[in-house]
Structure formats: structure tokens, C-alpha cells
Amino acid sequence: MxxxxxxxxxxxxxxxxxxxxxxxxxxxxxxxxxxxxxxxxxxxxxxxxxxxxxxxxxxxxxxxxxxxxxxxxxxxxxxxxxxxxxxxxxxxxxxxxxxxxxxxxxxxxxxxxxxxxxxxxxxxxxxxxxLKTGQAAVLGKTWAILLTLGIVLIAVLFSLRRYKIAKARVKNQLD
Structure with a gap:
């Protein structure tokens, strides 16, 4: 790689x-x-x-x-x-x-x-x-592509959840 x-x-x-x-x-x-x-x-x-x-x-x-x-x-x-x-x-x-x-x-x-x-x-x-999963994804391995997409989706959802929690805390502090 x-x-x-x-x-x-x-x-x-x-x-x-x-x-x-x-x-x-x-x-x-x-x-x-x-x-x-x-x-x-x-x-x-x-x-x-x-x-x-x-x-x-x-x-x-x-x-x-x-x-x-x-x-x-x-x-x-x-x-x-x-x-x-x-x-x-x-x-x-x-x-x-x-x-x-x-x-x-x-x-x-x-x-x-x-x-x-x-x-x-x-x-x-x-x-x-x-690295090994990324290498397999680049080589077109279906399992690696699906795993990578799944991890990215979980990371995005986790980040959105944390953002909403932080936004709610700020709003509660301002009220």
C-alpha cells in the first residue's frame, strides 16, 4: 500500500x-x-x-x-x-x-x-x-467495501448524536 x-x-x-x-x-x-x-x-x-x-x-x-x-x-x-x-x-x-x-x-x-x-x-x-480492510476495499472486495461503508455510517450517526446532545446542553445552559 x-x-x-x-x-x-x-x-x-x-x-x-x-x-x-x-x-x-x-x-x-x-x-x-x-x-x-x-x-x-x-x-x-x-x-x-x-x-x-x-x-x-x-x-x-x-x-x-x-x-x-x-x-x-x-x-x-x-x-x-x-x-x-x-x-x-x-x-x-x-x-x-x-x-x-x-x-x-x-x-x-x-x-x-x-x-x-x-x-x-x-x-x-x-x-x-x-489498513488491510482499506487495501481489500481498494482491490474491490465486496466485504471490505460494505464494512467500510458500515463503519463510516456508524461514525456519522455517532457524530450527529453527539452534536445534538452538545447543542441541547448549550441550549439548556442559555435558558
């Missing part, structure tokens, strides 16, 4: 899992350290900085979503960190919450390692499934 590195399509599956685990390790460590450094004052934020992106991150860290991540860690304990890799939508706020809480780095990393590999395994499986 054009544009997809050979090691993804034909390489050993464990190598792909390890590669993706390293990718998510860098992402979560970056979120943790950014939150930790900003909230400990190593990087000056708020009105004292001239960098708008830094101000934006500082405001996000002081906002409700990161506080939700802090609350989740307070409520569930350290198990929330590896389990966050199995979620969609709260992963980043939990890792930022760990940085805001100033969890010791070695402890944060130790509990996150199983999550790195779980995420790598899930994404490797999903990625390969999508």
Missing part, C-alpha cells in the same frame, strides 16, 4: 507494538512534564509571559478539564493512569493531572508502562485492521 512503511504492513507485530508504545510514552511524558513544569513555576505563565501559546496552556491547566483529571486520580488512585490509555477523551487530562499533582516521575512512569503497551497493542491491531 502506497505511503505506508513496510514494517507496519509486513513487519513483525511485536515491533509495531513496541514502536507505538514508545510513541505514546513520549506523548504522555510530554503532557506530564509540561503540566508539572508550568504548575511548579519553572516556566512562567499567565500574564507574565509574552508567549501566547504558553498563556493558553497555563489557562488550560487551571481549567475544569485538567481539574477533572486531578479528581479522577484522587478518586481512583494510580490505577487511573494505565487505564487512561484504554479511553478516548480523558487520557490527556489524566496525564496533565498527574503533572499538576506533581506525582514523582519514577512512580508516574512505572504505573504508566503497562498502559503504554496496552495502547500500543490496541493501536497496532486497529491500524493493521484498517
Amino acid at each position: 502506497t505511503g505506508v512503511p513496510d514494517f507496519i504492513l509486513h513487519g513483525p507485530f511485536p515491533i509495531l507494538v513496541i514502536f507505538l508504545a514508545i510513541v505514546v510514552c513520549f506523548r504522555s511524558q510530554g503532557t506530564y512534564w509540561l503540566a508539572r513544569l508550568i504548575t511548579t513555576g519553572v516556566i512562567k505563565t499567565s500574564e507574565s509571559t509574552t508567549k501566547p501559546w504558553l498563556r493558553k496552556i497555563g489557562k488550560w491547566l487551571e481549567g475544569a478539564s485538567v481539574q477533572q483529571g486531578v479528581d479522577i486520580i484522587d478518586r481512583w488512585g494510580l490505577i487511573a493512569i494505565p487505564l487512561s490509555f484504554l479511553t478516548i477523551g480523558i487520557q490527556t487530562i489524566i496525564h496533565a493531572g498527574a503533572g499538576v499533582l506533581r506525582l514523582r516521575w519514577w512512580l508516574y512512569t512505572l504505573v504508566a508502562v503497562p498502559g503504554y503497551f496496552a495502547w500500543g497493542f490496541l493501536y497496532a491491531t486497529v491500524t493493521l485492521s484498517i
Whole structure:
């Protein structure tokens, strides 16, 4: 398949899992350290900085979503960190919450390692499934075309439902 590195399509599956685990390790460590450094004052934020992106991150860290991540860690304990890799939508706020809480780095990393590999395994499986199904659809395989259309339909319906729910919430807040 054009544009997809050979090691993804034909390489050993464990190598792909390890590669993706390293990718998510860098992402979560970056979120943790950014939150930790900003909230400990190593990087000056708020009105004292001239960098708008830094101000934006500082405001996000002081906002409700990161506080939700802090609350989740307070409520569930350290198990929330590896389990966050199995979620969609709260992963980043939990890792930022760990940085805001100033969890010791070695402890944060130790509990996150199983999550790195779980995420790598899930994404490797999903990625390969999508690529192989896409390849079969391009080759004209009926089952792949129907599966792809079904997934697109489900995604559209899910998005419309979420849009309607969000619109209703905004309307209720305005009333």
C-alpha cells in the first residue's frame, strides 16, 4: 500500500507494538512534564509571559478539564493512569493531572508502562485492521467495501448524536 512503511504492513507485530508504545510514552511524558513544569513555576505563565501559546496552556491547566483529571486520580488512585490509555477523551487530562499533582516521575512512569503497551497493542491491531480492510476495499472486495461503508455510517450517526446532545446542553445552559 502506497505511503505506508513496510514494517507496519509486513513487519513483525511485536515491533509495531513496541514502536507505538514508545510513541505514546513520549506523548504522555510530554503532557506530564509540561503540566508539572508550568504548575511548579519553572516556566512562567499567565500574564507574565509574552508567549501566547504558553498563556493558553497555563489557562488550560487551571481549567475544569485538567481539574477533572486531578479528581479522577484522587478518586481512583494510580490505577487511573494505565487505564487512561484504554479511553478516548480523558487520557490527556489524566496525564496533565498527574503533572499538576506533581506525582514523582519514577512512580508516574512505572504505573504508566503497562498502559503504554496496552495502547500500543490496541493501536497496532486497529491500524493493521484498517489498513488491510482499506487495501481489500481498494482491490474491490465486496466485504471490505460494505464494512467500510458500515463503519463510516456508524461514525456519522455517532457524530450527529453527539452534536445534538452538545447543542441541547448549550441550549439548556442559555435558558
